[in-house]
Amino acid sequence: GAVVSQHPSRVICKSGTSVKIECRSLDFQATTMFWYRQFPKKSLMLMATSNEGSKATYEQGVEKDKFLINHASLTLSTLTVTSAHPEDSSFYICSARGGGGKNTEAFFGQGTRLTVV
Amino acid sequence: QKEVEQNSGPLSVPEGAIASLNCTYSDRGSQSFFWYRQYSGKSPELIMSIYSNGDKEDGRFTAQLNKASQYVSLLIRDSQPSDSATYLCAAGMNSGYSTLTFGKGTMLLVSP
Numbered sequence: 001g002a003v004v005s006q007h008p009s010r011v012i013c014k015s016g017t018s019v020k021i022e023c024r025s026l027d028f029q030a031t032t033m034f035w036y037r038q039f040p041k042k043s044l045m046l047m048a049t050s051n052e053g054s055k056a057t058y059e060q061g062v063e064k065d066k067f068l069i070n071h072a073s074l075t076l077s078t079l080t081v082t083s084a085h086p087e088d089s090s091f092y093i094c095s096a097r098g099g100g101g102k103n104t105e106a107f108f109g110q111g112t113r114l115t116v117v
Numbered sequence: 118q119k120e121v122e123q124n125s126g127p128l129s130v131p132e133g134a135i136a137s138l139n140c141t142y143s144d145r146g147s148q149s150f151f152w153y154r155q156y157s158g159k160s161p162e163l164i165m166s167i168y169s170n171g172d173k174e175d176g177r178f179t180a181q182l183n184k185a186s187q188y189v190s191l192l193i194r195d196s197q198p199s200d201s202a203t204y205l206c207a208a209g210m211n212s213g214y215s216t217l218t219f220g221k222g223t224m225l226l227v228s229p
Contacts, residue, residue: 001163006160034216044161044205049216051214091158093160093161097213097214097217104211105149105163107163108161109160110160111159111160
């Protein structure tokens with residue numbers, strides 16, 4: 001399957017600082033990228049959907065000023081957690097989906113485990 | 118609201134048996150269906166995609182789709198302890214621009 005690379009895999013930051021997570025589709029052009037968070041033993045929660053060159057669409061209850069998403073190219077999307085607090089500690093996962101035709105499968109990055117201390 | 122329903126499990130099967138995982142979806146317009154495997158602490162991994170009614174086989178895995186019943190299933194033959202994971206079912210439009218709706222997942226436990 002296609003490869004989606006997410007970096008970093010783990011990050012520990014101090015409360016009040018910002019953290020940037022990168023998501024790259026390595027061997028296909030991702031029309032759409034999705035950002036999820038997942039708490040232990042819980043299901044995936046979609047945070048936002050982003051298309052290259054346009055503003056992200058956030059799910060209800062997700063603060064767009066706190067979780068900044070940039071999708072500058074067809075292969076790169078970033079999620080910045082601004083002014084992070086301990087309650088933002090979670091597993092963040094990106095997913096990328098191709099533009100159409102046969103390749104409309106969605107592939108996940110490895111995930112980023114964020115711990116805010 | 119679009120929903121994908123799965124039994125949370127755990128589904129326990131002995132090694133070598135067939136594991137059967139089921140999923141129903143509410144949006145009759147859904148065109149593409151996926152099964153993902155997620156190990157604890159890891160991100161989901163795509164194992165099967167299916168787009169038309171019937172069966173699709175890939176190794177030990179068979180996905181089955183019945184659009185009339187809005188039902189998707191995954192069969193795992195010769196189950197191995199390494200298959201123990203949470204299996205997520207997802208449904209959506211066959212477009213790279215659209216969001217997939219995920220079920221909450223079924224935990225599968227394969228005992229040696």
